Amino acid sequence: MDWLRRHPAGARVALRVTPRAHSSRVQGIEVDGAGQARLAVRVDAPPAAGKANAALIRLLASRWRMPQRALEVVSGAAGRLKLLQVHGSPDVVVDRLRAIEAASDDAGAS
Numbered sequence: 001m002d003w004l005r006r007h008p009a010g011a012r013v014a015l016r017v018t019p020r021a022h023s024s025r026v027q028g029i030e031v032d033g034a035g036q037a038r039l040a041v042r043v044d045a046p047p048a049a050g051k052a053n054a055a056l057i058r059l060l061a062s063r064w065r066m067p068q069r070a071l072e073v074v075s076g077a078a079g080r081l082k083l084l085q086v087h088g089s090p091d092v093v094v095d096r097l098r099a100i101e102a103a104s105d106d107a108g109a110s
Contacts, residue, residue, distance in 0.1 A: 010089070016040045027041065
């Protein structure tokens, strides 16, 4: 399964988030034993009072050059496996995110 899917309101991104990391960064695409691909992200914030989710949204909004209000955790807010809604035109959002993450993979994920 793909980590990024079109959605009528934009796109949905499957994530695996690790809180309390040394630094906040996107590690790249990982595939679990069941074949589910997820964008792996590390954030330096603790998983308390929504701090890790806020750090996640700040990091991805900056990386993807979009406003934070365009990103919303729609599933898994209290867990490591999350589903993120990216609001916007589905084709534009999907093409943009694929291009950014592909370029990062080619350059050695940041």
